[in-house]
Amino acid sequence: MSATDLLRLSAAELGEKVRAGETTSVEAAGAYLDRIAEVEGDIHAYLHLDRETALAQARAVDERIAAGEDPGPLAGVPVAHKDVFTTEDMPTTAASKILADWRPPYDATVTARLRRAGTVILGKTNMDEFAMGSSTENSAFGATRNPWNPDRIPGGSSGGSSAAVAAFEAPLATGTDTGGSIRQPAAVCGLVGAKPTYGGSSRYGLIAFASSLDTPGPIARNVLDAALLHEAFSGHDPRDSTSVDAPVPPVVEAARRADVAGLRVGVVRELGGEGYQPGVQQRFQESVELLESLGAKVVEVSCPSFDAALAAYYLIAPSECSSNLARFDAMRYGLRVGDDGGRSAEEVMSLTRAEGFGPEVKRRIILGTYALSSGYYDAYYGSAQQVRTLVKRDFDAAFENVDVLVSPTTPTTAFPIGERTGDPMSMYLADLCTIPSNLAGNAALSVPCGLAPEDGLPVGLQIMAPALADDRTYRVGAAVEAALAERRGGPLLSENAYAV
Amino acid sequence: MSAITRDEVAHLARLSRLALHEDELDQLAAQLDEIISAVAKVQEVAQGDIPPTSHALPLTNVYRPDESLPGLTPDQALAGAPAVEDQRFRVPQILGEDQ
Numbered sequence: 001m002s003a004t005d006l007l008r009l010s011a012a013e014l015g016e017k018v019r020a021g022e023t024t025s026v027e028a029a030g031a032y033l034d035r036i037a038e039v040e041g042d043i044h045a046y047l048h049l050d051r052e053t054a055l056a057q058a059r060a061v062d063e064r065i066a067a068g069e070d071p072g073p074l075a076g077v078p079v080a081h082k083d084v085f086t087t088e089d090m091p092t093t094a095a096s097k098i099l100a101d102w103r104p105p106y107d108a109t110v111t112a113r114l115r116r117a118g119t120v121i122l123g124k125t126n127m128d129e130f131a132m133g134s135s136t137e138n139s140a141f142g143a144t145r146n147p148w149n150p151d152r153i154p155g156g157s158s159g160g161s162s163a164a165v166a167a168f169e170a171p172l173a174t175g176t177d178t179g180g181s182i183r184q185p186a187a188v189c190g191l192v193g194a195k196p197t198y199g200g201s202s203r204y205g206l207i208a209f210a211s212s213l214d215t216p217g218p219i220a221r222n223v224l225d226a227a228l229l230h231e232a233f234s235g236h237d238p239r240d241s242t243s244v245d246a247p248v249p250p251v252v253e254a255a256r257r258a259d260v261a262g263l264r265v266g267v268v269r270e271l272g273g274e275g276y277q278p279g280v281q282q283r284f285q286e287s288v289e290l291l292e293s294l295g296a297k298v299v300e301v302s303c304p305s306f307d308a309a310l311a312a313y314y315l316i317a318p319s320e321c322s323s324n325l326a327r328f329d330a331m332r333y334g335l336r337v338g339d340d341g342g343r344s345a346e347e348v349m350s351l352t353r354a355e356g357f358g359p360e361v362k363r364r365i366i367l368g369t370y371a372l373s374s375g376y377y378d379a380y381y382g383s384a385q386q387v388r389t390l391v392k393r394d395f396d397a398a399f400e401n402v403d404v405l406v407s408p409t410t411p412t413t414a415f416p417i418g419e420r421t422g423d424p425m426s427m428y429l430a431d432l433c434t435i436p437s438n439l440a441g442n443a444a445l446s447v448p449c450g451l452a453p454e455d456g457l458p459v460g461l462q463i464m465a466p467a468l469a470d471d472r473t474y475r476v477g478a479a480v481e482a483a484l485a486e487r488r489g490g491p492l493l494s495e496n497a498y499a500v
Numbered sequence: 501m502s503a504i505t506r507d508e509v510a511h512l513a514r515l516s517r518l519a520l521h522e523d524e525l526d527q528l529a530a531q532l533d534e535i536i537s538a539v540a541k542v543q544e545v546a547q548g549d550i551p552p553t554s555h556a557l558p559l560t561n562v563y564r565p566d567e568s569l570p571g572l573t574p575d576q577a578l579a580g581a582p583a584v585e586d587q588r589f590r591v592p593q594i595l596g597e598d599q
Binding site: 363383 | 544555
């Protein structure tokens with residue numbers, strides 16, 4: 001097979017061909033490494049690339065298959081791995097200067113399961129520092145560009161992962177979603193991204209941002225590929241005390257089923273209207289009509305507390321971050337600054353943290369410290385936790401009457417690089433539609449639903465389902481994907497400037 | 501009235517062990533003022549006796565069987581340390597002269 005043919009295969013197809021002996025893991029990894037060498041200068045999706053380590057993994061997978069082992073449907077398929085998961089054989093930085101040269105002594109559970117499944121980790125992808133951001137501009141190591149338009153952001157925080165997949169620098173990528181950090185970059189890069197049910201995928205070895213919200217999930221070019229990756233790394237992990245001890249929802253089966261006949265779909269009234277880009281609203285409305293034409297029963301649903309979800313999130317997430325990031329103390333690992341023999345540990349700690357953390361991380365640590373301080377705790381953190389209860393109740397009430405809820409994934413398409421960096425509140429609005437599912441912990445997925453007429457950039461449809469009903473989001477996503485591809489005469493992604 | 505003053509930001513920075521520059525304090529005070537005013541919206545909605553939710557799922561403590569498992573070797577544990585001495589993390593002085 002030619003290298004271009006290999007790059008064009010879906011992850012599912014590539015895995016089949018590797019297992020059938022029509023290509024090898026080494027050949028596939030080589031094609032992607034060459035592709036990376038060709039376009040990475042334009043995109044900057046990766047923070048760490050190591051051709052030899054990647055090829056060594058690929059050779060090992062080919063040997064496992066030759067020895068009669070069947071690692072599963074993704075054996076030999078390359079993956080771009082977000083640089084927030086620890087990897088024994090590659091650096092892990094969370095895009096922060098404070099971890100610039102850190103090599104973890106252990107693999108995250110997600111990493112270990114990627115290896116078990118026979119995938120080949122090509123490299124570690126760029127992100128907003130400690131996953132705090134919606135544009136990947138908060139990386140300490142430079143911004144990533146959107147393959148649809150290099151002057152636009154690729155979303156964030158998993159923006160390196162989304163850009164890598166959209167530019168065909170990887171067929172699959174991992175991400176983490178705390179307030180939308182998988183779904184938003186997937187949406188603005190024309191990809192599929194899923195936030196599994198909280199606890200459905202392990203946080204062990206995931207550098208913590210907000211522990212009650214952080215959820216690893218897949219980013220892929222199509223719904224089935226996302227489902228295969230979801231299934232490969234999810235499931236109960238005894239090393240994560242918040243891991244759900246239940247079977248992985250049948251997401252692959254659901255992606256193959258792709259039918260919505262008779263399904264009850266609720267359109268969330270609060271996630272639309274003023275402040276939403278017209279082209280986003282238009283494509284969203286068309287996908288709702290599409291679902292109806294496919295036999296779904298569509299009703300409007302009101303979730304009034306969603307109006308306060310963004311505010312609650314920007315208290316809860318910074319509060320948890322201010323506590324989690326206390327571990328970066330310059331004592332046991334990572335950066336140490338100013339240790340001249342005369343300064344105390346506390347002074348060295350303060351200098352190191354000021355030098356090692358970027359502006360957004362500092363902002364959130366201070367905000368969280370404020371929200372948790374005595375005298376303000378009840379008014380801010382306490383109230384935010386009450387809003388979290390209300391958001392959960394709104395979801396519970398809605399799911400009594402509908403099977404899934406839908407909304408646009410983001411209020412706008414990819415915005416220009418630099419447009420929102422000076423205005424944190426406008427940046428935070430990018431997470432408006434995705435945050436409620438993080439607060440409630442339920443499953444949600446973003447699937448491309450067209451290009452906005454005014455700027456030609458991708459729009460995402462968000463599908464939300466109750467906790468542990470992740471399969472429903474894949475079922476609906478796959479149905480929309482198939483109907484849209486038929487209407488457009490091909491996959492949306494093939495229209496981007498970096499498509500092969 | 502502003503929601504947060506520059507002095508408060510300086511105090512929070514000390515609590516957070518962040519040695520911020522003067523210009524950072526100025527910028528943060530202005531930005532945090534705007535952010536806090538916006539997130540204060542939670543107070544309008546969260547009134548009365550609504551119970552708080554700290555976590556999406558009901559949590560119970562999880563124990564593993566009391567068995568010894570392989571851990572990191574001292575070399576692995578110290579591999580990322582900024583300074584090491586005699587198989588230990590070497591850190592700056594943590595107590596004052598008279599403590």
